[in-house]
Amino acid sequence: MATETQTASPQGVREQTATEVPHHPPSHLKSYFVSSEQQFDAAKLGMWIFLITEILLFSGMFVAYTVYRAQHAHAFAEASHTLNWVMGGGNTLVLLASSLTVALSIHYAQKNQQRKAAWSLVVTTGLALVFMVVKYFEWTAKFEHGVFPGEAFNPHGSHYEHLNALPYARQFFSIYYVMTGIHALHVLIGVGLIA
Structure with a gap:
């Protein structure tokens, strides 16, 4: 014979039998969220805020580069000619491919194809x-x-020596190292989050 107890609910008091299982929130739900939907919406909002801050960060750097390049076109053009376009172009292709593999991992995870999702992250x-x-x-x-950033800038060697005569080549490489360094830091953080 089932025993009956009184349980409070938002609508008032209702009867609950002993055979009913008490409601427990899903294991993935953090204690400070009311529902899975609320947790998902908060995570989505957090991701959008993160993306906006990234856009602002890199936009600021691109604006600084554009302003300096407009004001010191000759120095920036000469300094940019010393960059290895094969390495830079190759790294651009690597980043595009890794973006694809991350997107594929999300796709596979949503389709409950965990093995493919894991392999996509390994490739990433x-x-x-x-x-x-x-x-x-x-x-x-x-x-x-x-060719260091800032005051340590002291280029030598046939490929870089002419940069000594360009007063704003130092600024070019300072911006270059900040932009590529922050990008490399983002890649390392991404690897840490995936691992």
Whole structure:
């Protein structure tokens, strides 16, 4: 015989039998959220805020680069000619491919194809490591010839020596290192989050 108890509800008091299972929230639901929908909406809002801050950060850097390039066109053009376009172009393709593999991992996770989702993330991590290795070789080639940011800027070697005569080449490389360094930091953080 089932026992009956009185349980309070927003609509008043209702009868509950002993055979009813008490309601427990889903295991993924954090204690400070009322529902899964509220938690999802908060996560979505957080992601949009993060993306907006990223756009603002990189927009500011691109504006700084554009203003300096407009004011010192010759120095910035000469300094940019010393960059290795093959490495830069290759890294751009690597980043585009890693964006695709992350999107595929989300697609597979939504389709409950966990194995494919995991492999997509493994490929993404591999591409991130390729990006970092290319960035390492790109930067060390400059460091070996004194092409540092800021006051340490002292270019030497046949490929870089002419930069000494350009007063704003230092600013070009300062912006270059900040932009590519922040990008590399984002890649490392992404690898950490995936792992």
